[in-house]
Amino acid sequence: MKKIFLIAICFIITSNLAAISEDAGTTAFNFLNIPIGARGAGLANTYTAIADDALAPFWNPAGLPNIKENLLQISYISYFSDYNGGAVSYIQPLNQTTAVAFYSKFMGVGNIPKTGIDFNQQLVDLGTFGSYDVLLGASYGKYVSDILNWGISIKFISETIDEYSSQAVAGDVCLLHQSPNPFLKVGFAAKNIGTQISKFDQEKEKLPLTFTVGFAYEINNSSILALDISKPLHADFYGTVGLETSILNVLTLRAGYRSNANDWEVGSKKDFLSGFSAGVGFGLKKYSFDYAVNSYGELGFIHQISIGYQFK
Numbered sequence: 001m002k003k004i005f006l007i008a009i010c011f012i013i014t015s016n017l018a019a020i021s022e023d024a025g026t027t028a029f030n031f032l033n034i035p036i037g038a039r040g041a042g043l044a045n046t047y048t049a050i051a052d053d054a055l056a057p058f059w060n061p062a063g064l065p066n067i068k069e070n071l072l073q074i075s076y077i078s079y080f081s082d083y084n085g086g087a088v089s090y091i092q093p094l095n096q097t098t099a100v101a102f103y104s105k106f107m108g109v110g111n112i113p114k115t116g117i118d119f120n121q122q123l124v125d126l127g128t129f130g131s132y133d134v135l136l137g138a139s140y141g142k143y144v145s146d147i148l149n150w151g152i153s154i155k156f157i158s159e160t161i162d163e164y165s166s167q168a169v170a171g172d173v174c175l176l177h178q179s180p181n182p183f184l185k186v187g188f189a190a191k192n193i194g195t196q197i198s199k200f201d202q203e204k205e206k207l208p209l210t211f212t213v214g215f216a217y218e219i220n221n222s223s224i225l226a227l228d229i230s231k232p233l234h235a236d237f238y239g240t241v242g243l244e245t246s247i248l249n250v251l252t253l254r255a256g257y258r259s260n261a262n263d264w265e266v267g268s269k270k271d272f273l274s275g276f277s278a279g280v281g282f283g284l285k286k287y288s289f290d291y292a293v294n295s296y297g298e299l300g301f302i303h304q305i306s307i308g309y310q311f312k
Contacts, residue, residue, distance in 0.1 A: 027234045028205035029157050029168055031107045031133040032192055036087040037075050038306035041292035042279015043242025044256025046226040048214025049187035051176065054089045054308055057101040057139035060187050060214075061151030062176035064099035064141025067091050070311035073288075078303040080296075083109040085133075097143035101153075108132035114162070129162040139172075149176040157207075161200070170194025170207055187214040209233040222246040236260070242277075254279035254292065261297070268298035286310045 037055040040047040047055060051063030054073035071091040078084050085107030093099040110130035115123050137155030144150060153172040159165065175188040189212045196204050214228040223245040231237050242256035254277075261275025279292035288308035293301050 027208040028166065028196065028200070029133070029159055029192075029207055031085075031105075031159070032135070032157070032170075032208050033210075033232070034077070034079065034085075034107065036077060036085075036105055036304070037073070038279060038290035038292040038304040039244075039254070039281060041294055041302070041304045042254030042256065042277055042281070042290070043226060043244060044240040044258045044275070044277040044294070046214065046228045046240040046242035046256055048174075048189050048212045048228050049176065049185045049216035050214075050224065050226055051187065054091055054101075056091070056141070056151075057089055057103045057137060057153055058087070058105070060174045060176060060189050061101065061139035061141045061153050061172065062149040062174040062187065064091065064101055064139060064151055065093075065097055065143040065149050066176075067099055068093055071308060072311070073306055073308040075304060075306040077107075079107070080300060080302070081109065082111075083107060083131075099141050101139040101141075103135075103137050103139070105135040105137075106133065130160075131162075132160045134158045147178045150174065151176070155194075157194075159200075164200045165198070166196060166200045166205075167198045168194055168196045168207055183218040185216045187216070188212070189214070206233070222249070250282060252281040254281070264296045264299050266298045270297045273297050286312065 035041060035045040036058055040055050047059040051060035052066050054071040056063040073089050075087045077086060087105040089101060089103035091099060091101045108131060111128045114126040114129045116126045117123060135155050135157050137153050139151060139153040141149060141151035151174045155170050157168045157170060170192045171194060172189060172191045177186040179186055191210045192207045193209060194207050210230055210232040212228055212230040216224055216226045218224055226242045228240045238258060238260035240256060240258040244252060244254045246252045256277040258275045264274045265271040273295040274297035277292060277294040279290060281290035286309055290306040292304045295301055
């Protein structure tokens with residue numbers, strides 16, 4: 001138990017060091033900040049201490065040893081301004097104490113108007129260009145004891161904007177702790193620890209390093225209340241809270257809220273919707289279906305759909 005508290009203290013200290021970084025707002029590969037997966041999205045992306053399904057490699061690979069079946073999930077996300085994408089993840093338990101995962105995430109948009117300035121300082125139409133992002137990753141999770149799992153992810157990242165492109169490698173280091181309270185789990189995640197291996201231009205840019213501590217409390221056999229507190233290197237602290245409840249083990253309802261909703265307020269009547277999320281899910285034999293919507297006020301809504309398959 002003392003080791004767990006020591007790890008938690010180290011995590012908090014590291015997070016506070018990140019909080020005073022002068023590099024805030026200077027990261028590249030910001031598509032890594034776009035959460036993927038409809039179940040997590042329905043909970044306002046409060047997932048660090050849950051991570052018990054095919055979303056685990058994206059959020060906390062320390063949850064992989066708790067998965068005992070082969071899982072496959074495909075997700076689609078409709079983001080802003082025709083910027084869409086998706087993800088695929090596959091979970092493979094190796095034995096009772098270890099599991100691996102392979103996953104991919106991709107986002108993109110095309111037909112962006114491209115303009116320039118001619119010799120007469122007049123705007124000219126140069127056609128269109130696109131922006132595309134790809135992540136390929138692998139995760140490993142290990143059961144240590146009845147109170148602790150650990151997990152790591154290694155990922156290759158590529159981003160292309162018009163004729164410019166850049167690549168990076170990164171890793172996630174995560175823990176999942178079963179507290180003395182049998183209904184409470186605590187998760188720790190340090191995500192996007194890595195470096196740019198090829199530059200867009202002359203200067204090397206940093207990745208969006210983020211530290212998160214999460215809590216998941218099982219209210220009963222059908223309901224979970226979760227809380228995440230995150231500190232991105234490039235932004236301020238923020239928190240998310242999510243509630244999931246199942247009805248007759250058939251239909252699952254989800255709702256959540258994120259604390260930095262005022263970042264998207266523009267003085268509109270829709271501002272009060274910023275930060276809220278909702279979702280629904282159900283299973284059919286070996287399949288699972290999830291849908292979620294996240295509100296960004298006047299900016300609009302983000303929609304996600306996930307379809308999962310369980311191999312038995």
